[in-house]
Amino acid sequence: MSKIAIVTGATSGIGRSLVLTLLKNDVVVIGIGRSDDKINQLIDDAKDFYDQHKLFIVKGDLSYHKAIEELSESIIDVLQTNDFKIDYLCHVAGRVTSGYHVSKDYHELTFQVNHLAVVDLTYQLLPYMNVSLKSRILVVSSQSHFRANINFNDLETKTYYTILRSYKRSKLYNVLFVKAFSKKYSEIPIYAIDPALVKTDIGQKNTSKIASFVWNMRSKKGVNPAVPARHMLDVIKDDVFNELSGSYIKFGKPITSNPLTYQDEIIERLWKVSLDMLEIKDFFNKKS
Ligand SMILES: NC(=O)c1ccc[n+]([C@@H]2O[C@H](COP(=O)([O-])OP(=O)(O)OC[C@H]3O[C@@H](n4cnc5c(N)ncnc54)[C@H](OP(=O)(O)O)[C@@H]3O)[C@@H](O)[C@H]2O)c1
Structure with missing residues (x-):
């Protein structure tokens, strides 16, 4: 039987590439998009799979809690109608x-969008996941996290x-x-993915003219989105990763992340603050 994946950010960039890669590798995908035009484009690009209910x-929308609750209800509807459980939960959306x-x-x-939505959507969907060491949660982080600090008095950079x-x-915060x-x-392995540039x-989406220009120049040196998609497929498929939960993975290999991400006090404090913000009392015991 085919495995089932949820992919956020499915309509562009890395997420879109991941959707196509998973489909070609016999994984059924529930892709999350926010724009009708881009959703229709993705359906066009993967028409055969769409028609075959793969x-x-x-x-x-991932930008506020109520929308994530509604999105989760729609996802759960698809899961229940098709008698699916989630094998792979892939958080790719970001801004x-x-x-x-x-x-x-x-x-x-x-x-x-980049942090709280990941926590929230994981909480909403965890009861609908297959609990297995072969299941996976992937969170797309970034090499830029190496240059970040954390200030609990100003988590949101006010x-x-x-x-x-x-x-x-x-x-x-993704890595934490x-x-x-x-x-x-420990029942479901989870990984932070560094897709490189x-x-x-x-x-170019929510940025000033100058930032957009700089990104345009810089991203030309980047790899095609199919490259991280392929590495994410390896993390999903390879049993070697069963024992590597919590790792930061770049080019399909675990590497050391920012030293702050090894400090238990910081890990625990961000977890607690994030759950408090979302008013989550018991993360691992949400009623399905
Ligand atoms: N590109 C890089 O060099 C790079 C490097 C390191 C990490 N990353 C990470 O990789 C991930 C994917 O980024 P990308 O480079 O592939 O960029 P992208 O093409 O802009 O993809 C981002 C995706 O997130 C979706 N999204 C943004 N805000 C959303 C919201 N409020 N609700 C629902 N969906 C939302 C976008 O939807 P639309 O399709 O409608 O725009 C898009 O599909 C991000 O987490 C990013 O931080 C990228």
Whole structure:
């Protein structure tokens, strides 16, 4: 029987490539998108799979809690209608943002989409996952996290906000979430993925003219999104990774992450603060 994957950020860049790679490798995909045009484009690109009910699309927004609850209900609907359980939960969606913007939940937007949404969606969907060492949760982080610090008095970069400071911190929080989850719950392996520099439009979507120009120049040196997608498939398929939960993986190999991500006090504190923000009482015992 085919395995089932959820992929956020399915309609562009790395997420879109991951969807196509998984489909070609006999994985049924529930892709999450937020724009009708891009969803239709993905369906066109993977028409055969869509027609054969190997690709499902759920539309939703990851930028505030209520939307994530609604998105989760729609995903659960697809799961239950088709008698599916999730084998692979792949958090790929992310943003970089010029200027300080606040979400409908009053959090800084990059923090909300890149970090809180990962925590929230994992919490919502965990009861619907196959509990197995062959199951996987993947969180796409970034090499920029190496240059990030953490300030618990200013997690959302309200002071001295810059596009990069907020982004790299959110990617550090991704790694800290992976570390916390893996320490608390050993039944499903979880990994932080470093895709390296990838040629995508991420730096052109919510950015100033200058930031967009810089990204345009820089991303030309990046790899094709199919490269990290292929490495993510390896992490998903290879049993070697069963024992490597909590790892930070680059080019299909575990490497050392930012030293802050080995400090238990920091891991635990971010976990607690994030759950408090989302009003989650018992992360591992949500009723399905
Ligand atoms: N490109 C790189 O060099 C690089 C390096 C390190 C890490 N990363 C990480 O890789 C991941 C994918 O990025 P990418 O480079 O492939 O960029 P991308 O093409 O812009 O992909 C980002 C995806 O996230 C989706 N998204 C953003 N905000 C959302 C929201 N509020 N609700 C739902 N979906 C939302 C986007 O939807 P739309 O399709 O509608 O825009 C898009 O599909 C991100 O987490 C990024 O931080 C990228």
